[in-house]
Every structure is written in C-alpha cells, then in structure tokens.
Amino acid sequence: MLELAVVSGKGGTGKTTFTASLAALVKNKVLVDADVDAPDLHILLKATKEQEVPFYGMKKARIVQEKCISCGICKQVCRFSAIDVIDGRYVVDQVACEGCKLCFRKCPRKAIVMEDSLSGHWYVSNTPYGKMAHGILEVGEENSGKLVTIIRKQGMFLAQKEKADYVIIDGPPGIGCPVNSTITGLKYAIVITEPTQSGLSDLERLLDLMEHFNVLPFVVINKYDLSPSKSEEIKEYASKRGAKVKGLIPFDETVVKALSEGRPVVQYAPNSQVSLKIKEIWASIEAEISPS
Amino acid sequence: MVITVASGKGGTGKTTVSTSLTFAVSSIKSVSHVDLDVEEPDSNIFLKVPIQREEMIWLPLPTVDYSKCTFCGVCQRVCEYNAIFVFKNNKEVKVFGELCRGCGACTAMCPYGAISEIQRFIGVFSYGKRGNISFYEGRLNIGEYVATDAIRWVKKRLSEINTSDITIIDAPPGTSCPVIHSMKDADYIILVTEDTPFGFFDMKLAYKVAKKMDKKMGIIINKALSGYDEIRNFAKEEDIPILMEIPFDRKFAKSYADGITLSAYSDELKNKFLDVFSYIEKEVHNA
Ligand code: SF4
Ligand code: SF4
Numbered sequence: 001m002l003e004l005a006v007v008s009g010k011g012g013t014g015k016t017t018f019t020a021s022l023a024a025l026v027k028n029k030v031l032v033d034a035d036v037d038a039p040d041l042h043i044l045l046k047a048t049k050e051q052e053v054p055f056y057g058m059k060k061a062r063i064v065q066e067k068c069i070s071c072g073i074c075k076q077v078c079r080f081s082a083i084d085v086i087d088g089r090y091v092v093d094q095v096a097c098e099g100c101k102l103c104f105r106k107c108p109r110k111a112i113v114m115e116d117s118l119s120g121h122w123y124v125s126n127t128p129y130g131k132m133a134h135g136i137l138e139v140g141e142e143n144s145g146k147l148v149t150i151i152r153k154q155g156m157f158l159a160q161k162e163k164a165d166y167v168i169i170d171g172p173p174g175i176g177c178p179v180n181s182t183i184t185g186l187k188y189a190i191v192i193t194e195p196t197q198s199g200l201s202d203l204e205r206l207l208d209l210m211e212h213f214n215v216l217p218f219v220v221i222n223k224y225d226l227s228p229s230k231s232e233e234i235k236e237y238a239s240k241r242g243a244k245v246k247g248l249i250p251f252d253e254t255v256v257k258a259l260s261e262g263r264p265v266v267q268y269a270p271n272s273q274v275s276l277k278i279k280e281i282w283a284s285i286e287a288e289i290s291p292s
Numbered sequence: 293m294v295i296t297v298a299s300g301k302g303g304t305g306k307t308t309v310s311t312s313l314t315f316a317v318s319s320i321k322s323v324s325h326v327d328l329d330v331e332e333p334d335s336n337i338f339l340k341v342p343i344q345r346e347e348m349i350w351l352p353l354p355t356v357d358y359s360k361c362t363f364c365g366v367c368q369r370v371c372e373y374n375a376i377f378v379f380k381n382n383k384e385v386k387v388f389g390e391l392c393r394g395c396g397a398c399t400a401m402c403p404y405g406a407i408s409e410i411q412r413f414i415g416v417f418s419y420g421k422r423g424n425i426s427f428y429e430g431r432l433n434i435g436e437y438v439a440t441d442a443i444r445w446v447k448k449r450l451s452e453i454n455t456s457d458i459t460i461i462d463a464p465p466g467t468s469c470p471v472i473h474s475m476k477d478a479d480y481i482i483l484v485t486e487d488t489p490f491g492f493f494d495m496k497l498a499y500k501v502a503k504k505m506d507k508k509m510g511i512i513i514n515k516a517l518s519g520y521d522e523i524r525n526f527a528k529e530e531d532i533p534i535l536m537e538i539p540f541d542r543k544f545a546k547s548y549a550d551g552i553t554l555s556a557y558s559d560e561l562k563n564k565f566l567d568v569f570s571y572i573e574k575e576v577h578n579a
Binding site: 009010012013043058095102106139173186195196209223227230251253256257 | 300301303304305329337352393394395397401437444465485488489490493494497500501504542550
C-alpha cells in the first residue's frame, strides 16, 4: 500500500481538480482530504458520511466569575491579548486564547479552569470512487496539523481494511504546518503548480520542504499555456532541483464547467485535452511508483 | 475605514480583487494596502511598490542561564506546546524554537529565575510607497507555523505607523485563526468566490466567520459563469449584496499570470472597482 499526496502551495492551481480526476482514474484506492480548513473534495465526489467523530484540540481557559476578584493578573501575563474586561468583568476571548495555561497557573484565586473545546470533526464517507476520510475544523481554530495526522491515520486504516493499493491524499493549500503533517513519512508527492511568479516561488518552498522530509516530488504544470515562457522557467528550475516534471496540462474552460457540474473532469469530458493529459500523467507516475 | 478582502480558500481571486481595488482607489486618493496573507503574500507582484524598509518580525524565545538552572523540569512541565525539554543527565535544557509560541509560561514559572528571553525572528515586515499607495506586507519565514503570531505583530506595528484613512487588507485564505485576526478591525468585508459549488462551499465558511463577528459584507464573484445560480440565491436569501461579477475570461487569467492587476489591465474594470468602493464607503458611513 502506498500513500500519495497531491500538494500545490497556493490554492487555485487545480490541485483538487487533479485529485478528483485521480479518484476516478486510480483503481483500488481510498481517498483522504487533508484540507481541513476548507475541504472540497467531498462535495466534488458527492460523499455520503458514514461516521462522524468530534475532534478536540487545545484546552482553553474560562474564568469562573464567582471566584474572580478582578485582580487583573491573568490579563497582565497573557501574551495573546486573550483576556478582555467587559463591564468590569474579566473574560477569556475564546478565539484569541492559545491554551498556554499561564493565567490558569498564575491566578491567585484558582478562578480559571481549562476546558475542552470542540475544534472540529472528522468523517469516514462513501463516494462512488471508494471510501474517503476527511474532516473540518471549526471556524477560527488552529491545530490543523493534529487533525490532518488523525485523518491520515484513518485513511491508512481504511486502506488496510479495504486492501487498497493506494491512499490518495488531497493536500491542504499553503506551505504551513498542515502541509508538513500531510507529507511527513511519504515516499512520493505530486506538486501541482502554475506558470506564475507565485507558482514558482511556492514550488521552491515545496521542494525545500520535500527535500527536508525526504519525499520524492513529481511536478505537474497546470494551465501551462497561459505563459509558456514561465512554464519553461519552472521546468528548468524543477530539473535543476532534480524533480521530475511529469506533464503539462493546458488551460481549458472544460475544467471550470466540470467543477460547476460537480464532476471530475476526466468523467465529465473524458476525451478533452485536459482529461487525456491527466490520464497520461497518471500512467507515467504509476509506472514509476506502482506498489507491488 | 478598513476593508478586508477574504475568501474561504486561496486561489479564488482574492489578491486580484484586493490589488485591483487598491489600484483603482489610488487613482483618486491615497490608500494603504496591507498584505496579511503572511504565508503567501503576493499582492506586491501586482502592485509593484518598491520596498523602502524592512523590519524583523519576532517572538520571545526562552534561553536558560545554566548558572541558575537546577534541572528541576518545571519549564518542561508547564509548556503546553512541547517546546522545551530538560535533559537532566546531560545537564541540558533544549528549546525547540519552531514549536515555541513565546507564551512566557516557562519564564514566569521557573522557580529559580533561570530563564530569560531573546528575540526569535519569524518573518519580515516590509513597507514602501509609490504614488498614492502605501504598501505593507508581513511575510512569515519558510517552515514557520506561527502565522497568527506574525499577524498579531504586524497589526500592532501598523497601529503605530499606518495613518491612512483607507486601508485595504488582503487576508489569509481559509477560516482559521489568522483569518479572524485579519477581519477583526474591518469595517467592511469583501468575500471573493469563484462561481462553482466549491467556491460556494468555501465562501459560506468565510461568511460564517464574518457573520459571527457581526461585520458588514458583500460578495464579489470571480470567473462568473452563467447557469449556476446558487451563490446569487444565497446572497439574496442572506441579504448580502453582490458587489461585482468578474466575467470568466482567458484574457484575465493571462493578465494575472503576467502579474498585471485587473484595474491596470482594463479601464472598464477599474471604474467598476471604483463603483464598488464608493458603494462600500456609503455603507460604512451610514452605519
Ligand atoms: S524550570 Fe528553570 S530551573 Fe527548572 S529546569 Fe527549567 S530552566 Fe532549569
Ligand atoms: S515560552 Fe511558552 S511555548 Fe515557549 S518554551 Fe516557554 S512555555 Fe513553551
């Protein structure tokens, strides 16, 4: 069994379009959506939830009003400006609180309690393309790395149960903490990039990250024809870094249409240029990694 | 007046909208543009403001004075982020900078006063001016997780140096903590979305955040298509105005790839953005 992630740096490069197409193309796999801030894959794949589990992140502080003597020490020690005074009463701003517990430890009246706060949920769902693990953070929560780790584990567990060959992970956008949690321990990842300046600088960052985690990158340039010269630059850069460029996908309005129909493009328009290209790219990647 | 441009997800055209708005407004008056998308700030690819000053964004980092430390282990116990470890046998206290949030718990709780703090650089704050545009940007160092802390730092610094009447903020994508911090001071929030079920789902998340904070807001639909009405229906139901629809056009995608913002690319669009701006101005002042 092999875990394979699709990542992209900045959003909007076509990562989910590509992953959804893999969902339809790759046989015998389970799916994982590691984007827990704004997960999309389940919509596109018309997932139906089978299991829902709450996720608790950092405990947060609450001031027990009956015990509070308004000494203000908590407010003094808090570096996250999470203690507000409202109508003369000290209260914790739940969004700003980072759970460091310093106020809890310093309060002379022990008036502060640390409480579990619901930070999100994770799910196991059925899709027409197989099982899928995914999750979502509550609005304003951090700790996405921790939730991603849980969801990945769940994906592996499903894969074992289903005797799947692949776990296909739709990575989170960006280059922050959740991406690290997505790619640690992987052998391979697919980087979707686009021919823009920010596409290139994201690629740089992602390749650094993969080098750090010892992950072998496959690069795919999406919408390459929007700027053939930039695409050339990206190709050169990738090969200089020893990353294989696995294919160039043209800009095609079919992709947006497929999205608004809520279908993977390889199914919506199987013979479109984009779809043929994606199939070709997957064939080439699979030839290289096929788990056996 | 602070206008924050947000989107449930990156890549919807948030930067296109924020820079186009700034560019358009700058044709009639002075405006500050703040890129708070600290993990991927890219406004200046479009605005092209020469950077005149750079400052380091930093967090406090504990360091241990071994002449006072007894290796009692308290610091390790009180750290909620597993950022500090006491190796009794090796007589060593190790701080993992990239995990440390600079909360100060270890410093405050060390019974022997053995911990003091130094500055750990987590990013760069830069600013510059060109014509009517004052530009500010926070950029987190690669491999750092502490976006929220960087944003907090930048906002504090801005409160000291940004004097403009009009500030346009490019918020980070998503709906997590950093986004909330970027929306907090906004008088008006523009939600940017693509015209797809995806875009709609993400936008609803951002909408929830803004609504929870009781903010005035409007929607800009990017890559507008015909045939998909859910966003427009939703806007009607929730009574949020659709400020503008940017048509789906290969030319625009190309201008984006070339680093040219829409209002610089087309006068027609520039005027539309100006209309959006005067609409928002009225909305905010009527409040
Ligand atoms: S709490 Fe202070 S004395 Fe105890 S191990 Fe930490 S630094 Fe050393
Ligand atoms: S400052 Fe806070 S996060 Fe950093 S090591 Fe000390 S207790 Fe841990």
